[in-house]
Amino acid sequence: MIGRFQETLAGRAAERWVETLFTPATLFWAGGMVAYAGRVGWKAIQDWFLGQPVPLQVALLLAVPLLIGASEAVMRRLQLELLRWLEGYWPGAHLPFLPTAWLYRLGRRWQRWRFDRAERKWQQLQGLLEKGSLSPDQRGRLAALEGFLRRFPNDPGDIMPTALGNLLRAAETRPWHKYGLDAVALWPVFWLVLPKEAREDIATARAELDGGVRFLAWSLLFAVWGIWAWWAPLVALGMAWLACNALRGAAETYGALVEAAFDVHRTALYRALRWPLPPNPAQERALGEKLSAYLRSGSHASWPPFADAD
Amino acid sequence: MPYEDEDILQTAKALLPVLNQVVPEENLREEVDGLIIAAERGEKPARALVERLRRYTPVREWLALALYEEERAKGLALLPGQVQPQPGRPRYVCPEEGCSFEWYVRVVGRPVPPCPVHRKPLIPAEEKP
Numbered sequence: 135m136i137g138r139f140q141e142t143l144a145g146r147a148a149e150r151w152v153e154t155l156f157t158p159a160t161l162f163w164a165g166g167m168v169a170y171a172g173r174v175g176w177k178a179i180q181d182w183f184l185g186q187p188v189p190l191q192v193a194l195l196l197a198v199p200l201l202i203g204a205s206e207a208v209m210r211r212l213q214l215e216l217l218r219w220l221e222g223y224w225p226g227a228h229l230p231f232l233p234t235a236w237l238y239r240l241g242r243r244w245q246r247w248r249f250d251r252a253e254r255k256w257q258q259l260q261g262l263l264e265k266g267s268l269s270p271d272q273r274g275r276l277a278a279l280e281g282f283l284r285r286f287p288n289d290p291g292d293i294m295p296t297a298l299g300n301l302l303r304a305a306e307t308r309p310w311h312k313y314g315l316d317a318v319a320l321w322p323v324f325w326l327v328l329p330k331e332a333r334e335d336i337a338t339a340r341a342e343l344d345g346g347v348r349f350l351a352w353s354l355l356f357a358v359w360g361i362w363a364w365w366a367p368l369v370a371l372g373m374a375w376l377a378c379n380a381l382r383g384a385a386e387t388y389g390a391l392v393e394a395a396f397d398v399h400r401t402a403l404y405r406a407l408r409w410p411l412p413p414n415p416a417q418e419r420a421l422g423e424k425l426s427a428y429l430r431s432g433s434h435a436s437w438p439p440f441a442d443a444d
Numbered sequence: 445m446p447y448e449d450e451d452i453l454q455t456a457k458a459l460l461p462v463l464n465q466v467v468p469e470e471n472l473r474e475e476v477d478g479l480i481i482a483a484e485r486g487e488k489p490a491r492a493l494v495e496r497l498r499r500y501t502p503v504r505e506w507l508a509l510a511l512y513e514e515e516r517a518k519g520l521a522l523l524p525g526q527v528q529p530q531p532g533r534p535r536y537v538c539p540e541e542g543c544s545f546e547w548y549v550r551v552v553g554r555p556v557p558p559c560p561v562h563r564k565p566l567i568p569a570e571e572k573p
Contacts, residue, residue, distance in 0.1 A: 253550070260548045263531050277526035284527075288553035311553025338519040387520055 158352035159206040163198075165356055169363035209348050217347045220381070221299035241295020249286045249293060252279050285386075298385055305389030309396035314422025317396060319430050320403070324395070327402040332395055339388040346381035353377045408440040449483065449490035455510045456480055456493045459503065467500045536566035 171179055183191060227238035259276040262268045268276065287293060287304045288311045294300050309315040317324075325333065353373035359366035400422075404411050409425055412418035427433070457480060459466075463473050479496060482488040498504040534549040538559035545559050547566055556566050 256550065257548060260529075260533060260550070261546060263529050264533070264535070264548070268529070273529055274526070276529045280527050280529065283550065288551045289555060291555075307553070308551075311551070335519055342519075387522055390522060391520055 157202070157206055158349045159202050159209065162352045162356055163202055163205070165366065165369065166359050166362075169359035169366050173362040206348075209351060210344075212351075213344045213347050216351055217344070220296060220347065220350070221302055222295040223299075224295075227295075238295050242293055245286070245293050245295060245297070245300060246290060249283070249290055252282050255279055256283060298381060301382070301385045301389050305392045308393050309400070310422075310426075312419075313396065313400055314419040314424075314426060315396060315400060315403070316426040316430065317392065320426060323406075323429055324399075324403055327406045328395060328399055332391075332399060336388070336391050336395060339384065339391050342384040343381070343388045346377060346384045350374060350377035350381055405441070408442055410438050410441050452490040452493055453480060453483055455507060456490075456497070458510070459497070459506065463503075466502050466506075469500075535569040537569045537572050538562055539564055539567050539572060 183194070186194070222238065222241060224234040224238055226232040226234045229235055256276065256279045259268065259272055259279065262272060263276060285297065285304060286300045287307045289307065292303055292307055294303050306317045309317040315324075328336070353370055353376070355370075356373060357367045357370035360370075401411055404425065407425070407428075409421075409428075412421045421438075424438075456476060460473065460476060460480070463476060476493065476496065479488060479493050483490040483493060494507060497507060536547045536549070536556050537543075538545045538561070540559065540562045543559060543562060545561060545566075546569070547556060549556070558565050
């Protein structure tokens with residue numbers, strides 16, 4: 135029993151060390167070192183290192199974790215901006231004659247084409263479903279199309295130029311379409327009324343998403359080692375592909391949780407603000423829009439009366 | 445701390461059978477057992493267990509790692525399957541007589557398009573004479 139206990143302890147400690155050491159930043163710098171060594175030879179690096187005074191050798195060894203930590207910290211600072219960029223919020227996207235504007239339009243057109251094609255097919259199969267003449271194969275295809283179309287915003291006017299942008303935009307705009315709640319504007323207030331468990335789950339999913347963004351950024355940066363090694367850009371491409379897949383999975387989970395949080399906990403928002411609860415789905419949309427406007431811009435109107443006002 | 449009282453209780457219960465072997469202190473097992481029961485009854489906070497056990501280095505390390513694992517285990521894993529096709533969606537049709545174009549509402553917020561043939565706004569199917 136005691137042996138198993140110690141085994142578990144050692145195993146978990148090792149796992150934590152591996153997680154701490156093998157961040158994408160570590161892989162990036164280690165890859166750079168290998169690329170450089172491939173160019174000049176390990177022997178030359180070793181000779182140069184051993185030729186330095188001992189204090190400098192110690193300083194260099196201490197500088198390695200510092201460099202990794204500092205570069206990872208910088209990347210963490212930039213991750214929100216990088217995520218927005220990956221979503222398709224590009225500077226100058228709405229200004230004419232800029233390359234970003236051209237890319238933005240091209241990306242949106244491509245995403246809209248994918249959406250329209252899938253939706254046309256969905257309409258056709260849904261018609262068959264309603265008429266009761268859907269084959270099992272067509273049923274599977276219809277289910278796949280449902281899943282595919284859920285990765286786009288409900289209103290095609292909100293389509294973004296990237297797949298990641300569409301996934302997140304879909305999650306952010308659905309509370310508006312369903313309940314009149316502007317998720318982006320209300321998020322800080324909504325966060326405060328969410329139960330601890332929901333906040334933890336969303337925070338975990340967000341950390342995964344941010345981790346995916348950093349992984350992708352380090353993967354793309356890896357290509358710079360192409361100045362020393364021909365294989366570096368290929369490794370960068372492979373890692374970027376893996377990172378894109380991880381990022382998509384993380385965005386789907388995060389988006390699903392954000393949407394579900396509004397589905398389940400939106401009444402907590404009404405209660406916290408002492409607003410009357412909407413009596414039915416038909417009125418909820420209009421009341422939710424008013425609540426969103428109230429929190430965004432404030433209001434001195436005498437309607438609605440607060441729920442506990444006598 | 446991001447973990448729950450339940451996580452602390454589960455971790456302490458898992459440790460209990462080997463506690464005497466890890467920390468050879470008399471009556472510690474009985475004391476921890478009592479703290480677990482008290483925490484389950486709500487008489488004492490589960491945090492008291494952590495405070496009591498963290499005095500011993502190996503137990504403290506084990507607790508940190510075990511609770512870290514509990515923390516990691518949280519979070520949503522999406523189901524890998526597909527959603528079911530959903531019949532009974534609102535149907536819109538072209539108001540033009542003889543036109544068979546129909547359009548189903550997939551989700552709220554998707555604007556209803558005009559008829560691609562007659563360029564007229566679609567109307568709910570039940571409103572067409």
